[in-house]
Amino acid sequence: MQTFVTRLELILWRKQQHEAQNQIGFVPTMGALHKGHLSLIEKACQENDQVVVSIFVNPKQFNQSADLHAYPRMLNADLQLLKHLNNLIIFTPSESEMYPTNVPFNPMSLGKIGRLLEGAHRPGHFEGVVHVVHHLFDLVQPHQAYFGQKDFQQLAIIRLLNEHYRFGIQIIGCETIREIDGLAMSSRNLRLAPAERQNAVSIFKALSMVRNNVGKQSIGSVIEAARSIIEEAGLQIDYLEIVDPVTLESCAEWQEIQVCCVAAFCGEVRLIDNMLCESVL
Numbered sequence: 001m002q003t004f005v006t007r008l009e010l011i012l013w014r015k016q017q018h019e020a021q022n023q024i025g026f027v028p029t030m031g032a033l034h035k036g037h038l039s040l041i042e043k044a045c046q047e048n049d050q051v052v053v054s055i056f057v058n059p060k061q062f063n064q065s066a067d068l069h070a071y072p073r074m075l076n077a078d079l080q081l082l083k084h085l086n087n088l089i090i091f092t093p094s095e096s097e098m099y100p101t102n103v104p105f106n107p108m109s110l111g112k113i114g115r116l117l118e119g120a121h122r123p124g125h126f127e128g129v130v131h132v133v134h135h136l137f138d139l140v141q142p143h144q145a146y147f148g149q150k151d152f153q154q155l156a157i158i159r160l161l162n163e164h165y166r167f168g169i170q171i172i173g174c175e176t177i178r179e180i181d182g183l184a185m186s187s188r189n190l191r192l193a194p195a196e197r198q199n200a201v202s203i204f205k206a207l208s209m210v211r212n213n214v215g216k217q218s219i220g221s222v223i224e225a226a227r228s229i230i231e232e233a234g235l236q237i238d239y240l241e242i243v244d245p246v247t248l249e250s251c252a253e254w255q256e257i258q259v260c261c262v263a264a265f266c267g268e269v270r271l272i273d274n275m276l277c278e279s280v281l
């Protein structure tokens with residue numbers, strides 16, 4: 001495992017790898033690594049000659065400065081967690097290395113998909129994600145890049161970015177890794193007080209209930225019931241929608257496959273999760 005902090009180190013390394021025709025996998029993260037991140041990194045290590053993991057808490061994708069400041073940072077523990085993996089480069093740039101003033105960026109239009117769900121509730125968030133991932137893709141120039149389905153809408157936007165800027169990278173969506181009780185693993189879970197941690201599982205319970213009731217009751221009544229599960233546990237829902245997995249637009253009726261997407265505040269901590277819900281009819 002090697003750690004790079006400058007763009008130059010990464011660029012020189014990447015050129016060597018391309019010359020040697022090594023296949024590069026890439027996993028962008030914001031650190032405070034957990035088993036969800038590790039599943040992406042281990043898959044990338046299995047499927048590539050070399051893997052780059054970036055650890056950078058990207059200020060541009062936080063629409064609230066309190067959230068940015070509270071975001072957990074634990075680089076030493078992250079490095080410990082990865083030290084057993086071979087052929088791994090950890091890229092931990094400073095903000096000025098990530099966003100040098102002389103590197104141009106032409107923002108893309110995110111279209112309707114960028115205005116729904118997270119886009120509607122966290123203005124500027126996806127613009128920040130696109131900016132950082134654009135720069136990282138440009139620097140690393142990987143063959144394959146790995147993203148979690150936990151951030152379902154982000155994954156859709158990364159696919160758009162890849163096409164728009166013609167990176168030609170294979171984008172690989174990876175399943176959501178959960179705690180034993182079902183709570184989706186997230187760096188933000190570290191901020192939950194013990195009682196909040198118990199209540200947070202209501203999100204998974206609500207999603208599972210939706211999945212088990214596809215087509216059995218009206219979509220409206222299933223949404224109502226799902227909202228009640230979360231609200232009765234004391235969380236505040238930002239949105240809970242059952243959407244088309246491609247357009248991410250709300251479904252008025254059940255279809256063969258849909259995804260239930262939730263964002264809710266558990267105390268101060270905003271959690272998101274989703275679940276694919278298939279019709280058994």
Ligand code: AMP
Pocket residue numbers: 028029030031035036037039040146147148149150151174175176177178184185186187
């Ligand atoms: P983050 O550090 O939160 O930006 O996440 C980095 C990557 O890990 C993103 O592609 C996330 O979707 C993915 N990820 C986060 N949590 C999980 C999880 N519980 N299971 C699988 N992937 C995850």
